[in-house]
Amino acid sequence: MKGKILGLSLLLMVALVQAAEMEKKHTMHHGKMSADNRTSLNLSPMMKQHQLTNMRAHLAAVQEIIIQISAGDFSQASDTAHKKLGLTKEMEAMCSSFGSDTFKELGISFHKSADSLGEILEKGNTEDSLAALGKTMSYCVACHAQFKQ
Numbered sequence: 001m002k003g004k005i006l007g008l009s010l011l012l013m014v015a016l017v018q019a020a021e022m023e024k025k026h027t028m029h030h031g032k033m034s035a036d037n038r039t040s041l042n043l044s045p046m047m048k049q050h051q052l053t054n055m056r057a058h059l060a061a062v063q064e065i066i067i068q069i070s071a072g073d074f075s076q077a078s079d080t081a082h083k084k085l086g087l088t089k090e091m092e093a094m095c096s097s098f099g100s101d102t103f104k105e106l107g108i109s110f111h112k113s114a115d116s117l118g119e120i121l122e123k124g125n126t127e128d129s130l131a132a133l134g135k136t137m138s139y140c141v142a143c144h145a146q147f148k149q
């Protein structure tokens with residue numbers, strides 16, 4: 001009997017320690033997720049909508065480029081990169097309208113890198129094209145890590 005109780009208490013202790021460990025991991029995970037130290041652009045509701053619409057178009061353009069590369073349609077992919085992600089007058093104006101020089105520089109560098117991507121795509125080499133797409137996307141990642149609406 002004594003042996004059984006001891007065994008059960010041990011089991012219970014192990015379970016409690018495990019639960020505490022899991023709880024700790026859980027809070028750490030959430031702590032990390034909710035700590036949002038990104039710079040806010042303090043956008044008006046209208047600017048927010050405008051920016052998100054633009055962003056969803058960026059995402060769709062990246063998907064389009066990947067599909068076009070996989071189909072071997074390099075000249076179309078190049079066209080998509082220049083027209084939908086490249087530095088157009090509209091994009092330059094958009095990037096300059098948020099009142100942050102850092103944001104503007106990041107945005108313009110991003111659009112310029114998309115134009116370089118367009119030039120590389122034109123040459124039709126898959127490996128070089130994917131490397132260039134990865135480079136362009138590093139601007140998406142960098143800006144999202146630094147800024148929020």
Ligand code: HEC
Binds near residue numbers: 143
């Ligand atoms: C110069 C800055 C910058 C660059 C470059 C950038 N984004 Fe964004 N993006 C933002 C900001 C700011 C938000 C809003 C994020 C927030 O408030 O949490 C955003 C939001 C988004 C969203 C969310 C849209 C929604 O409707 O919720 C998507 C998707 C997105 N970006 C895709 C991309 C992709 C793909 C690229 C690159 C091809 C890219 N972005 C490049 C700044 C940028």
